[in-house]
Structure formats: C-alpha cells, structure tokens
Amino acid sequence: MPVDSLNVSLHSSSDREESTDVDVVVVGAGFAGMYMLHRLREIGYSVQVFEAGTDVGGTWYWNRYPGARCDVESLEYSYSFDEELQQDWEWTERYSSQPEILSYANHVADRFDLRRDIRFETRVESAAFDEDRNAWCVRTSDKALTVGRFFVMATGCLSSAATPDIEGKDEFSGTMVHTGRWPKKGLDLKGRRVGVIGTGSSGVQAIPVIAAQCDELIVFQRTPQYTVPARNAELDDDRQNEIKGRYGDFREANFAMPQALGSDVRKYSDSIHDVSDEERRERLQEAWDLGGTLFLASFTDVLLDESANVHAQNFVREKITEIVSDPETASKLTPEHIIGCKRLVIDTDYFEAFNRPNVRLVDVGSEPIQRITESGLSTKSEDFEFDVLVFATGFDAMTGSILRVDITGRDGMTIQEKWAAGPRTYLGLTVPDFPNMFTVSGPGSPSVLTNMIISIEQHVEWISDCISWLDDHQYSTIEAKSEAERAWVDHVNAKAERTLFPSCNSWYLGANVPGKTRVFMPLLGFPGYVRRCDQVAENDYEGFVLK
Template sequence: MTQDAQQQAPQQEVDVVVVGAGFAGLHALHELRGRGLSVRVLEAGHGVGGTWYWNRYPGARCDVESTDYQFSFSEDLVREWRWSERYPRQEELLRYLDHVADRFDLRRDISLGRRVVSAVLEEEDVTWTVATEQGERWRARWLIMATGCLSVPRLPMVPGLEDFRGDWYHTASWPADGVDFTGERVAVVGTGSSGIQSIPLIAEQAAGLLVLQRTANYSVPAFDHELGEEELERLQQDFAARREFTRSSALGLAAPADPRSALAVSEEERRTQYETRWRMGGLPMIGAFADLMVDRAANETAAAFFRDKIRAKVDDPETAEKLLPRGYPWGAKRVCVDSGYYETFNRSDVTLIDLNEQPLRRITPRGVLVGETEHEVDAIVFATGFDAMTGALMAIDIRGRDGRSLRQAWSAGPKTYLGLAVAGFPGLFTVTGPGSPSVLSNMVVSIEQHVEWIADAISWSRERGTEVFEATQEAQEAWVEHVNAVADSTLFTEANSWYLGANVPGKPRVFMPYAGGVGAYRQKCDEVAAAGYEGFRAVPAPGAERRRADRSAPVVA
C-alpha cells in the first residue's frame, strides 16, 4: 500500500499501540489493560509467540531453564502450567504462550498478520500514528516496541542463491509443518546457536551433512531431562524465591555466581569448579568465577577447560582442532547450549569445512562452491543469525520530532536512555532495547522488569495530567557513556560478535547490550523512577482530558 493510501485509511484510536506479540507484547498487553488503558497489539506473524513462533528449526530450544523462562505475574499460571523438560523446546514454549493468550483473554486486543511499516509522531498533539502493511492506521499516545532482539534474519552475502535448484531454508523462518531431509544431502551454513542446535538432528535424517563453519563457538551440554512430578512440585514451591534471586543477579539466572577469582584458587580447585559447573549443564558455567569476563588470564583458564572438553568429544584430532574456538575470549560471544553437537562430527556422513581455510565463494545450481571444490547438495540451511537488537526497529520507518527518523538518530549506532527510551521520540518505549541487559540476560526476567517499569511510568505520567514524557538528550548521552565504559571494562568488546553488530556488513560497531548486570540495571531504573523519572521531561499533551472523556471502548480488529 502506498503512503498516500495509508494516510487516507480509517484511523483507530487507543491509549497504547504495542508492536509484537511475543513474551514482551503479551505481558505489556496484560499489564496495561489491567491499569485501565486501551491497547492494540500489532503482530506480523499469524500467531502469537514472537521468536518462538518463527524459529521452528529442528532442535530449537531455550538455553534458559523452563522454570526461569516463564511469567511470574500470576501465581495461578505458575502453578497450573506443567513444564515437561528442564530446557523447553520451541513447541512447548509456543503452547505456553498460546495458553497465556487464551487464559488471560488477550487475543481480542491482538491483530495478527499485521506488519508495521511506519510510526510517525504527530507533534501538534504528541501522538503516534502507526501504519501497517495491510493498510490499517492506529493512533496512540504511547508506542511500545516489543519487536524482539533476534527477529530479523540475515542471509550471508554469497552470490548465486537464486540459481540453486534445490530447497533452501533459514532457521529463523522455518516452515510451520517442518522439513524432511531423509535421503538428502544437506549443507548447513553457520555454527552459532541455531546451527549448533539443529545440526545433530539434521544429521540423523540426512544422507550426508556438510557443515560450513566461519567461527567456532563455545558450547556446553544441556544435560536436559524430563521433569518428574516430584521435581516439578519442588520447582513450583521454590519459584517465588528463585525469581526474586534472578531479579538481583547478574544474568537473571538462578545459579549463584562464585565471587572468587579464577586465579586465586589452585589449579585442582579451579578444575573441580569448572567440572561442577559443566555438569550443571547450560549457562551456569558463566558464573564459575567472578573475573572470567574482565581478566584475560582468568578467562583463558575457562577457554582451556572448554578446549579439552571438545578434544575429548571428537574422535578425529584434525576435526577437533577446527572446532576449537580461537581469536576471541571465552564468553565474549554468547555461549551456546547443545545436545550432542560435538559428537555429531564423529559420524562418517558429516563433514566439517572451515571457511577461513576454504571460503564459500558462491551458491551454484547444484550446491556450494567452497574454495575450488563444488559440493553437490539437495538442500541448504542458513543458520546465519540476525540483525540483532536494532534490526526490527530500523526496519520500521519511525519518525520523531521534526520528522527525524530513528535510522538517522542511530546512524552512528544506537543511543538510548536505559535501553527504554530515545531522546526526540516522546511517548516511545523499547523493550529490552540497546543499552539494557537484554541479550546478556534471561530475557523473560528482563522483559518483565521493562514492561512493569514502562507501565508504572505511563501511570505516573497520566496521574499528573502530562500523559507523555521523553528522555532528555543529556540523560541519554550520560547513559550511553556509562554503557560504553562498562563494556570497555570487560572482554566482551574483544570479539567480533553480533553484540557489536559485526555480523552485518556496514552496521556501526557499537557494543549494544548493557554489561553491568540485571540487578545493577534494575537498581538504576528504580532510582530513576523514585526520583520522579529523572532524566525524562514532561511533554504537554493538548486535549488529553477531552480525548479521555470522549474515547469509546477499544476497537476490535
């Protein structure tokens, strides 16, 4: 639909427009509706779930334990939902989010299959006009972007894909009815989290699997298991205390971090600690010692432990060496969680190619040209990740004061206040945006904190009759400076990771998440709110009282 046609389309009015119906969008709808606001959620997918709606690839599973990766706003919900496994699969997470949407009657305020293309600030009365690709226009005082940090897939810039005669897929836009690779020769491009999760299962089906690796990643086994009734009961009884702990932790995880330095203990004690954490499975490995992400020598002890584990799992020494991560600190790229990943390379029908030694030159009609060799395949799977954290926001034409676009404001890298608001864009909030713990944390814990803080801020503003406020330029600059200083004090910036936007050609290299930890970040947000939302300024909203009196019930679309 053209811009002129969108401007002529009927306009519907609510208090808040939320973009996205994943964990963040569903929680925002429930929280804001409970405060008496009218809300419309616009979701591009044809179902709720966000990242768990789109990422249906084989082996897709959360790297945070199910007990910690769920909402806490309803005790009844916690008691009634019975997780089946320690680490929830994509299918179960999607069922959970569908259940939440139904149980709390959220669907009546959600418009599915609505891709937002623009959001424009009307400065005269400080409202947002949000337009969808389908031609709808919504007008709201507040706009909440719950678009997700990992929601815009990217393909590698390799020529020839249009000539390929077989089928190709991206892990982040997987067919809903699945893919059967039985008897096929398959190439998987990428060995990040989605590649590491999918490769073992694809290998079980395929007649032959070719794995094209650009960067080897650190991965720890999940040691996943089914949850029995006794364990479920214990986890549910401990849930409140467990969640309270995660809210003040560094990563939003329930496993306590060890406050000692890796260099302050003996080699034997250090090895025992790493082995204990390894056998816990999953991300608790990150909290083995306090200085792993700030001290190179301490970090190397963890890296060496991982390299030994990889060598022990892979039979062929040459293949094992290719799988050893090199050139960046352990943990500076997100540590993956797997189920049999390294062991997959012991299969005779799985071949690993290091693209640093033999570059992927092009996709051919029959397969992939790697170095000077053409490998014939029937299907290609791109596990090549996302335009992280900013991709979904930059894909929408968001225009604030003086018609300035968010793309212009972030041309040198994203700048926010607390990862929640952007100077020059009054009434706009971002959930787990750049400058917040976001992808360095348990996302559900961070999402809940953001949504509840935003809801409190909106209520506070409305009670004072201003209805809208925006971040000041000074507060934003000070926060960006702090975020950068914290990042520079760690080893995170020493890796060319998607945390820095390094996987997207031309994207500014800025470390986007806040590395100071979930607990410290929450404390800062609470201090800002307690000080009357310090760093924000009130924006008069002409006609606000009249509109509140005249507004009818929310429109159902």
C-alpha cells in the same frame, strides 16, 4: 487513567483520514507484546497489537528449526507476574523445546484472552509522531491507519533474520531456508543432502538433529564456537514441586542475580588464580557436568581477566579434543578467541555429531564460499551439491526489527538517522526525539545478557507505570533528554569495558551484520539496572522532558 479526549482531539477536523484510535499501539506479539497488552488492559488502557505472524509467540513462533530450545531453565524462563499461571503450567524438560514454549505462549494468550486485541498477519510499515496531536500515526501492511498516544516496539532482540549476501542465491533450485524462518509444516530431510551455513547458537542446536535425519550433512563454519553441554533431561516432578512450593522466594533470589537467573547454582567468590591446578580443574569439571550457561561463573574473574579466562578456554579445548575423533576436524572446531565474549552456547551432542560418518566440516576461513549455484554452492576449491541449504546465520540483534520500520519522530527525525552511528537510548527504554515511544529490551538494557522473560516483565511494568503516572499528573508527552542519553551510553560502555565482552567480534556488537556500526549494545547487570530505573521513576522521571 486514559485520557478521554483522545478521539475528540484526533478527529477535530473533518478532512482527517479515518483511523482506529487507541491509547497504546504495540508492535509484536511475543512474550513482550503479550504482557504489555495484558498489563495495560489491566489498568484500563485500550491497546492494539500488531503481529506479522499468524499467532503469538514471537521468537518461538518463527524459530521452528530442528533442535530449537531455550538456554534458560524452564522453571525460570516463564512469566512471574501471575501466581496461578506459574503454579498451573507444568514443564516437562529442564530446558524447554520450541514446541513446548510456543504451547506455553498460546496458553497465556488463551488464559488472558489476548488475541482479541492482536491483529495478526499485519506488519507495521511506518510510524510517525504527529506533534500537533501528540500522537503516533501507525500505518500497517493492510493500509490501515491506527493512532495512539503511545507507541511501544516489542519486536524482540532476536527476531530479524540475518541472511548473508552470497552471490547466486536466486539460482539455487533446491530448498533454501533460514533457521529463523523455518516452515510451520517442517522439512522432510530423510535421504536429503543438506548444507548448513553457520555454527552459532541456532546451528549448534540444529546440526545434531539434522545429522540424524539426513543422508549427508556438510557444515560450513566461519568461527568455531565454545559450547558446553546443556545436560537437558526430563524435569523431575520433585524438583518442579519443590520450586513451586517456594516460587516467590525463588523469583526474588533470581531477581538479585546479575543475569536474573541461576540463584540455585552454587556461588563462588574466589579468583581462578587462587586455587591449585587440581582444584581449578575439578571445579570446571563440576560446572561442565552440571551443564548450562553458568559454566563461566565457576570463578569470579573468568570474564574480567584474560589470564583467568585462558584456563577456561583450555579446559573446553581439551574437551573438544577428547570428544571429536578426527584430529583435523577437532582442530577446526577449536576456538582461539576469549571464551564468553561471544554468547556462550549450550548444546546436546554438538561435537559428537562430527563423529558421524555422514557429517563433514568445512572451514570457510580457509575455504571461503564463492557463490551459490543451481545445485549447491562452490567454495574456493570445491563444488558441493545439496537438496536443502540451511542458513543458520543468526539475527540483526536488538536493533534489526526496529530499523526495518519507518519510524519518524520529532522534526522529521527518522530512527535510521538517529542510530546511523549506532543505537543510543536512555535506559534502553526511550530515545530522544521520539516522544511517547518505548522499546522493550532495547539496546542499552540488560536484555540478552539475562533471563529475557524477567527483563521483559521489568520493562513492561516500568513502561505501563510510566504511562499511568503521566496521565495521573496530566502530562501529554515524555521524551528523553539528550544529555541523559549520552550519560547512559557512557555508563553502558564503561560497564562493558571493565570486562572481556568487547574483546571479540560478536553479535553483541553487531559484528555479524556487514556494515552495521560496532557498538556494545546490552548492559551488564540486572539488579543495578532495576535500581536505576526505579530511581528515575521515583525522582519524577529524571532525565526526561515532561509536557
């Protein structure tokens, strides 16, 4: 239970600054922050959540760009902690759109009365651990001070927008927008000339929708993407009712999957080399027709063996050639890297969009962008004029939102100093030198390689159980040991090195952010990770210093 002496210990001196005192301070009101708040309140803790936006939703609050959609199926990308919630909510599509997911987040906030403990339009600017009081002092953009025994960064993996530093950005006279900061009221693109920079997941989703709305669209591509069809459709009532009739078993089956999803998708245990050319193509075609991110699960070794991977590469390359009418454009859209080492994108009519007469592709590998101008931008050999310039350039993934806060731990150590050589954690949950601080879906956890909501639930439940256990055993602080951190980082790297994931420059490594240290950040394998977290807790939080 919460420690009753908190207020006394924080205000024993009359000259201390006035503060709001709670058991736990949480940063972020997306799916992680909302569940963290709910779970802690359920077990009796006082919580203050801070959120920069005007409402809940996190990633789905900020990413309102045309075509924004989840790449995990709706019946899986939802909370599992409350049976009535998962029975009552009705999804409408196989893959939910941003507006529907945001509606779901708002429904959850209403259902559990979460907003009364969330301070919106308030950004956390600094957080410092007070070693005398064993508490975190958190300062926010409204100049207020909030003090809590525990500090949780629930800021999300894909929430810190990354905008390239291109000369002349301030000169553009039109509308400039990042997909991750799309205006609430939307943008009227009818009759407009639009430039889109970037062809990652956001760009792939946005480009076909923008193309259908605007007069002219120029897409500036740095790296071609492997993308497979989503095959999105209205969600069949029979399918939804069937899953709801066995939701408990369905969830348990997904928990046992490497990505915490896809238990209903057919499983294979053979190598791509073990079948004939005809059978190989038939199976890949079957996965292509089914759609979704589990295309690469058609064989066991596609992400382990480059000689196996090349067959999947060639299959998708052939599809691009079949779909895109212009051979030169098709060639520019054809990737050369390992398939799957970057996040596999799923799409709706992405390649088909380049058959439209109002869409043109510019390869910035051969035609680099020189500068942004008042009327558009200039490449090495051509000037372009736009009314709207869209940056679909992704995020400073997993660490960006954490590093943007001035966080100071023990002995004046800042998180920026701690992670100067790359993010290092224990279990993806904690960082040595930062007592009583937790990260939800942080670097070193499965997070972005899984169904995020399920990973979030596991983290929130582990953190809240840990806090309760500390109080039950009368401990004031918990801090990861440096040797536990080193062993965990080695474990994460060893798992990655047995695969093809580190073989190309991806945001998993931070390669999309200039100057960011290259470290493979997510951990492969959800079930093994959960077992290890459980083991740590069962062994009285081994790997931690408890005081």
